[in-house]
Amino acid sequence: xxxxxxxxxxxxxxxxxxxxxxxxxxxxxxxxxxxxxxxxxxxxxxxxxxxxxxxxxxxxxxxxxxxxxxxxxxxxxxxxxxxxxxxxxxxxxxxxxxxxxxxxxxxxxxxxxxxxxxxxxxxxxxxxxxxxxxxxxxxxxxxxxxxxxxxxxxxxxxxxxxxxxxxxxxxxxxxxxxxxxxxxxxxxxxxxxxxxxxxxxxxxxxxxxxxxxxxxxxx
Amino acid sequence: xxxxxxxxxxxxxxxxxxxxxxxxxxxxxxxxxxxxxxxxxxxxxxxxxxxxxxxxxxxxxxxxxxxxxxxxxxxxxxxxxxxxxxxxxxxxxxxxxxxxxxxxxxxxxxxxxxxxxxxxxxxxxxxxxxxxxxxxxxxxxxxxxxxxxxxxxxxxxxxxxxxxxxxxxxxxxxxxxxxxxxxxxxxxxxxxxxxxxxxxxxxxxxxxxxxxxxxxxxxxxxxxxxxxxxxxxxxxxxxxxxxxxxxxxxxxxxxxxxxxxxxxxxxxxxxxxxxxxxxxxxxxxxxxxxxxxxxxxxxxxxxxxxxxxxxxxxxxxxxxxxxxxxxxxxxxxxxxxxxxxxxxxxxxxxxxxxxxxxxxxxxxxxxxxxxxxxxxxxxxxxxxxxxxxxxxxxxxxxxxxxxxxxxxxxxxxxxxxxxxxxxxxxxxxxxxxxxxxxxxxxxxxx
Ligand code: SF4
Ligand code: SF4
Ligand code: SF4
Numbered sequence: 001x002x003x004x005x006x007x008x009x010x011x012x013x014x015x016x017x018x019x020x021x022x023x024x025x026x027x028x029x030x031x032x033x034x035x036x037x038x039x040x041x042x043x044x045x046x047x048x049x050x051x052x053x054x055x056x057x058x059x060x061x062x063x064x065x066x067x068x069x070x071x072x073x074x075x076x077x078x079x080x081x082x083x084x085x086x087x088x089x090x091x092x093x094x095x096x097x098x099x100x101x102x103x104x105x106x107x108x109x110x111x112x113x114x115x116x117x118x119x120x121x122x123x124x125x126x127x128x129x130x131x132x133x134x135x136x137x138x139x140x141x142x143x144x145x146x147x148x149x150x151x152x153x154x155x156x157x158x159x160x161x162x163x164x165x166x167x168x169x170x171x172x173x174x175x176x177x178x179x180x181x182x183x184x185x186x187x188x189x190x191x192x193x194x195x196x197x198x199x200x201x202x203x204x205x206x207x208x209x210x211x212x213x214x215x216x217x218x219x
Numbered sequence: 220x221x222x223x224x225x226x227x228x229x230x231x232x233x234x235x236x237x238x239x240x241x242x243x244x245x246x247x248x249x250x251x252x253x254x255x256x257x258x259x260x261x262x263x264x265x266x267x268x269x270x271x272x273x274x275x276x277x278x279x280x281x282x283x284x285x286x287x288x289x290x291x292x293x294x295x296x297x298x299x300x301x302x303x304x305x306x307x308x309x310x311x312x313x314x315x316x317x318x319x320x321x322x323x324x325x326x327x328x329x330x331x332x333x334x335x336x337x338x339x340x341x342x343x344x345x346x347x348x349x350x351x352x353x354x355x356x357x358x359x360x361x362x363x364x365x366x367x368x369x370x371x372x373x374x375x376x377x378x379x380x381x382x383x384x385x386x387x388x389x390x391x392x393x394x395x396x397x398x399x400x401x402x403x404x405x406x407x408x409x410x411x412x413x414x415x416x417x418x419x420x421x422x423x424x425x426x427x428x429x430x431x432x433x434x435x436x437x438x439x440x441x442x443x444x445x446x447x448x449x450x451x452x453x454x455x456x457x458x459x460x461x462x463x464x465x466x467x468x469x470x471x472x473x474x475x476x477x478x479x480x481x482x483x484x485x486x487x488x489x490x491x492x493x494x495x496x497x498x499x500x501x502x503x504x505x506x507x508x509x510x511x512x513x514x515x516x517x518x519x520x521x522x523x524x525x526x527x528x529x530x531x532x533x534x535x536x537x538x539x540x541x542x543x544x545x546x547x548x549x550x551x552x553x554x555x556x557x558x559x560x561x562x563x564x565x566x567x568x569x570x571x572x573x574x575x576x577x578x579x580x581x582x583x584x585x586x587x588x589x590x591x592x593x594x595x596x597x598x599x600x601x602x603x604x605x606x607x608x609x610x611x612x613x614x615x616x617x618x619x620x621x622x623x624x625x626x627x628x629x630x631x632x633x634x635x636x637x638x639x640x641x642x643x644x645x646x647x648x649x650x651x652x653x654x655x656x657x658x659x660x661x662x663x664x665x
Contacts, residue, residue, distance in 0.1 A: 007570065016270040031264050031267065031268065032264075033264070034263050034264040034267075035263065037263075038263035038264065039263050039264055039265055041512065042265060044512055045512075049551050054343065057344075058341055064341075065339075065578075065582060066281070066282070066338075066339040066341075070278070073278070106553060128594075129300075131352055135277060136291065137277040137286070137292040137294045137295045137298065138275070138276065138277035139292070140277075140292030140293065140301070141275040141277060141292070141295075141297050142275055144274050144332035146274075166468060176574070192272070192273075192274050192275075194271055194272070195271075195272045195274055195342065197341055198268050198271065198272040199341075201268065201274055202268060202269065202342040203343050205265075205340075205343070206343025206344075206345065207343065210338075210554075212554050213513075213553060214503070214505065214557055215556060215557030216554050216555070216556070216557040216559075217338075217581050218337065218338050218343060218581075
């Protein structure tokens with residue numbers, strides 16, 4: 001058991017970072033060159049002002065017409081993404097690890113808040129899964145891969161929650177938690193989770209075309 | 220006014236020779252070869268990023284009037300992408316002739332490339348571009364609805380959309396000039412006047428079906444004292460169905476002819492009639508295909524031109540139009556050029572009673588005729604009209620009987636909707652309103 005633990009915390013973690021960062025660059029850099037070579041006009045229309053205008057309207061809750069038409073989905077998406085990003089960064093037990101390994105530390109969330117945020121992420125994943133089942137227009141375009149991504153995203157939070165509360169054997173849970181977190185990070189560049197990067201670019205381009213060329217709003 | 224409950228009829232299979240015969244000629248090998256040529260040669264980073272980013276959330280569905288009218292998932296924007304591009308990419312082009320036929324139907328008759336969904340997708344994914352790429356593939360495979368293909372052929376052979384011959388064109392202009400002289404005896408339609416300030420260009424269907432619009436434009440130009448001209452030869456037509464069939468090579472030739480004609484006449488700018496798709500072609504799509512980031516010669520849409528004339532006091536309103544009117548924002552000049560506030564200025568300047576329809580401006584619903592869909596002809600008409608009960612409801616809710624729509628396709632599309640749903644409305648161009656309201660200086664009058 002100790003051996004597995006050492007492995008997931010040591011070499012596998014390094015591998016994860018390499019795959020995550022390397023994989024992201026491997027995705028983004030060739031894409032940039034392809035764009036430059038074949039669709040250079042896309043870059044020529046890019047405008048900082050209109051990119052930011054568009055991005056802002058889509059990262060502020062209810063700033064777009066579509067978000068206002070779908071209040072539940074909007075709240076769920078925002079709460080989900082915020083908790084998903086913030087919880088792991090501001091979790092005390094993660095910061096302790098950073099401190100131990102790199103002498104880095106920062107402000108941590110009180111544990112009970114982090115606990116709630118973890119549940120929010122899990123709950124949102126369940127919500128999204130149900131949404132995929134219930135709404136015909138979503139179900140129609142859903143494939144198994146979409147559920148797998150939801151599971152991959154929820155797994156580190158479920159295992160983390162269980163490990164923290166120590167309801168099931170702690171060591172095993174901890175190993176599963178680290179492992180699932182690593183899987184999620186490694187999956188980002190190679191699955192739809194890549195939208196984490198692409199969002200900024202697609203939004204910026206659409207915003208630039210709508211704002212700079214078409215003189216219209218895109219929200 | 221309310222929309223009478225018309226139940227959607229069972230969709231009968233529509234037979235279109237262009238699709239049937241085109242698909243009958245295909246083989247798996249040819250399909251695969253053509254698709255891969257497009258994938259490797261023409262589609263690049265943009266398509267990859269769009270397809271990889273789409274998280275299948277369905278948020279774009281309520282953007283689309285097809286979905287809002289039918290309510291089932293295959294009409295949602297992402298549903299249409301699933302049935303076409305996803306499958307094409309997943310199978311790496313190994314799809315059947317039957318699949319290509321269906322893809323052509325979806326891309327050409329179930330999407331107006333109106334870009335409303337780009338405003339509803341959190342990522343701004345350009346589904347209109349994806350559908351246009353599907354059309355491009357179908358075009359290269361020779362599977363395009365017959366009627367619109369015929370207009371593309373006409374563009375290619377005559378540089379205008381309606382097989383108008385050169386003598387017919389000049390004849391029509393002279394005929395309209397003669398008619399207009401009854402009102403203003405000194406009026407001329409100056410042909411090929413080098414160094415004029417403005418070249419006025421129209422779409423092929425104007426001389427063919429709506430010649431009075433040329434008469435009206437001539438009255439407006441004369442009353443406003445504009446130094447203008449119209450070309451006597453190819454290049455007079457600014458329309459572009461080749462853009463909508465995916466025949467970009469023909470589109471490029473047609474657009475080049477249009478710009479070159481203006482360049483040869485050494486005009487300062489091109490003013491075009493009240494047409495949406497033609498504006499998209501000269502301002503956004505055709506110019507880019509030719510390598511121009513923006514049009515090489517400034518091009519303005521008629522509504523902007525009227526706005527400027529009114530603002531500068533070159534035309535004056537003698538009496539306002541009394542009957543209540545509503546305004547349909549054509550996608551191609553609103554989502555395509557943001558002319559909505561100028562149009563509102565125009566309506567308020569010329570009409571006494573303006574009733575907005577909702578949603579409006581960039582969020583207006585397309586008429587379901589655009590993007591070449593109305594040009595796919597009679598076989599598709601019922602489907603097109605039934606696919607926009609949403610528009611009928613939107614129109615009916617205004618409670619007025621006149622709808623201004625500064626776009627030819629919108630005109631046709633809205634009139635069909637009005638007839639089918641018995642809305643008791645009438646569609647007008649801005650120039651129709653101007654003719655009824657503007658002042659013609661006494662010095663010019665007969
Ligand atoms: S018709 Fe308009 S809203 Fe519907 S899919 Fe096509 S571009 Fe999108
Ligand atoms: S809204 Fe955008 S991401 Fe969601 S399904 Fe539609 S195209 Fe895909
Ligand atoms: S016909 Fe009119 S409403 Fe329809 S796509 Fe064109 S501009 Fe839009």
